[in-house]
Amino acid sequence: MKILIVEDDADLREITTRSLEKERYVVSQAPDYRTALCKIEDYDYDCILLDIMLPDGSGLDLLEELKAMGKRTNVIILSAKDSLEDKVQGLDLGADDYLPKPFHLAELHARIKSLLRRNQREGEQSLRFGNIEVFPDRFRVMVEGKEVDLNRKEYDILYYFMCRPGRLVNKNTLAESVWGDHIDQVDNFDFIYTQIKNLRKRLKEAGATPELKSVYGFGYKFVVE
Structure with a gap:
């Protein structure tokens, strides 16, 4: 946020x-x-x-x-x-x-x-998409009722997409939203790719149904297939 x-x-x-x-x-x-x-x-x-x-x-x-x-x-x-x-x-x-x-x-x-x-899904205490549930007040992530351990940036990325399920997100917009305005000073987005890769791995291991799909030349979309 x-x-x-x-x-x-x-x-x-x-x-x-x-x-x-x-x-x-x-x-x-x-x-x-x-x-x-x-x-x-x-x-x-x-x-x-x-x-x-x-x-x-x-x-x-x-x-x-x-x-x-x-x-x-x-x-x-x-x-x-x-x-x-x-x-x-x-x-x-x-x-x-x-x-x-x-x-x-x-x-x-x-x-x-x-x-x-x-403003969060009509005041609900958690966000749900597929079999993932996120509790923003406690920074907790659950998949099928089991807690998933994420680092801070992995959580921030997941929360960002949980608020925008199915929407196409430009990688620049994602970077600025999760890392802040100083993102303009970096030379490349390798750090984003690393965090996205790690988040995908953790969600897959936990059996999550939503996936972070890459959209070539643009960014990412969080979808359930």
Whole structure:
């Protein structure tokens, strides 16, 4: 699951990033309006933590941009501006929640999980495809009721495809979603091929019916045949 933090306070940005990474989220940062706009244009996020008061613009304008792009992204406004007008305007523009500063990280984590559950197969506690069941809150994977041991990236890849069964996924999109924005700096995708190969092996050994199929020249598709 990938989160974008749009926040101009460097200390708060870093503290929040470290806290979320401990919860196994892929986290990207934007210190200002321009950087945030570039990121939401180029990438998709499961959740955006959005400050209203940015040095070069307003977080409310970013909400309008998201709406204009047609991107359905969970947004939690994090702002010291706790006026009723800002709160109502943010929610009207598509924000899902509003958390005033200062806030407790434990509450932020709970609100993020609540939002993601709400959009995850109508609020179910697990994802199912074929005979695979994934429990996101506990990072557990079961095949026919038996737990499958995966490393973090194998799990992240599987979770990504469990949310998109049957969809054709470009390898660049997969890499950026699982490894983050800095994927632009790598020379090749050998590390993805390795993780995909290992995940396929583990699922096959566990007797999973869904398969990660390669689509030549494009990417992958998670299907049951």
